[in-house]
Amino acid sequence: MWKPVLGRAFVTLGEPSGRPIRVSFEATETLLAHRTSSATSSVRIVHDRELARALGRVLAHEIGHVLLGAPYHDEVGLMRPTFYPNELVDPDRARFRLTCFGIDRLTNRIRTMTGREPEAFDEGTCVRGHIVR
Ligand SMILES: [Zn+2]
Secondary structure (H helix, E strand, O other): OOOOOOEEOOOOOOOOOOOOOEEOHHHHHHHHHOOOOOOOOOOOOOOHHHHHHHHHHHHHHHHHHHHHOOOOEEOOOOOOOOOOHHHHHOOOOHHHOOEHHHHHHHHHHHHHHHOOOOOOOOHHHOEOOOEEO
16 A cells, blocks of 8 residues: 655654654645545546645644654544545544643643643543554
């Protein structure tokens, strides 16, 4: 199965390394061009708005690795290891939320790095899921 690398980030358990996050425009655009649809054709035209949404989601995932200090993935949500092309362009953002564990981890990281209590997150905005390696 073809699994392109859409983005990369350098993860450190301490403070973020400052190394750049990389998002591949070409890989993301190519992946979107291979979406399946209800039509028989598997190749579709990639529209700018869809490409922008997909690139934003790939970037959000990579930022998630850095902010969470997480070299692993979750089984669901923003930090899952695989994004399918149809999901990347879906206007519904529900599949791109952090897991409740991810929000807890982010809250603890903010508290540790800043010495301040972060604003409370709305529990209703997270999804339930476990870590996968
Ligand atoms: Zn990842």
